[in-house]
Amino acid sequence: MKRQWVTGLIAIAFAVSVTGCTGMSHDQQSPSHQQHGGHEHDHMEKTAAVKTNWSFSPQQPKAGQSASLSIQVVKPDGKPVQDFAINHEKKMHLIVVSKDLSFFEHLHPQYKGNGSFQVNVPFPSGGEYRLFADFQPKGAAQVTQMQTVSVSGPKPAERPVQPDANLTKVVDGKKVTLSFDQPFKAKKPVMLTFSFSDAQTNQPIKDLQPYLGAIGHVVILDQSAKEYLHVHPMNENTTGPDAQFHAEFPHSGVFKVWGEFQHRGKVFTVPFVIRVAP
Ligand SMILES: [Cu+2]
Structure with a gap:
């Protein structure tokens, strides 16, 4: 399950356990993942290869401010995906973390139609953040896509992620x-x-x-x-x-x-x- 980290927009494996799950979690990988080459035509029909276009306003978010984020979900031909399934009451879930994982936010971008979602994302300080958008085009598999964004402004010292001695x-x-x-x-x-x-x-x-x-x-x-x-x-x-x-x-x-x-x-x-x- 080793996968390469590609800066920018990539889709990553998504493992989800559903209610009543009996011990298996399943992984879904984006068609851009290496294992999926470009030759699995029939198979991919169902798992709907989608891409997400992310844009921030301002383009480089600033520490201490919210940035407006729009995420458009498009098919390989560039046409917007129109219909999304509702999972856990929302069409899209967005997780925002700072690179050292000290900051965590769970947001629900609003569907604006035409494949586009919008949300204001708070960035408390400068540095790198990662965002995970989790959604499901209707009739297709659930998708998680990740984006990295660099936020300008004062950067606190990164806090190492240390296992807790006490849970x-x-x-x-x-x-x-x-x-x-x-x-x-x-x-x-x-x-x-x-x-x-x-x-x-x-x-x-x-x-x-x-x-x-x-x-x-x-x-x-x-x-x-x-x-x-x-x-x-x-x-x-x-x-x-x-x-x-x-x-x-x-x-x-x-x-x-x-x-x-x-x-x-x-x-x-x-x-x-x-x-x-x-
Ligand atoms: Cu959510």
Whole structure:
């Protein structure tokens, strides 16, 4: 599963686990990926080769400001893709991270018609950011495309991505613990369990609310922000105190895991950094 990093616009592998998934996660690769040469005509019909054109205004975003981003999804012949499936209540999900993964934002670009989506993206500081757009042309496979953007302005020192010694965090008065059914190992399916309790009283939290139609969402990136996994829960309808997600790490190394949940009308994000053994 080694793939080359090409600066600019490339499509990357996308592994997603769906509800009720039985232990397999599937990968979808863009037709631009090497394995897909240009000779798989019939096969590609269904997986719809699409391209995305990204444009920022201002062209080089500035630290401390939002930039307007437009993403147009086009077919190989340049014609816009017109219809998009709705996944988790949205036609497009956009994840924005700083290169050191310290900044994370999950946005939903608005569909403007003619294959074009628009969203304002906040860039708190200068430096490199990576954006992952996740969408599904109607009748085709889900696609994830990545774009790198350089933001001008003061750059904070990069913080190394360090595995957490302790997988319990407190966010918004909630204690969140990440546990797993077996050690993290490359290409081995693993169940991630997020457990929630009140940080003050230690009482389990049983009234989590659906966020985008599920108990929560988990986004996983490897340390270099090349490998993106968007993981959906095993049981979408639970309300806590546990939320389980099925994941499969494509390779060994350090990964950052962001869980997004909703409680009492407020969405909160809890990040963990883990190490996956070979
Ligand atoms: Cu989303």
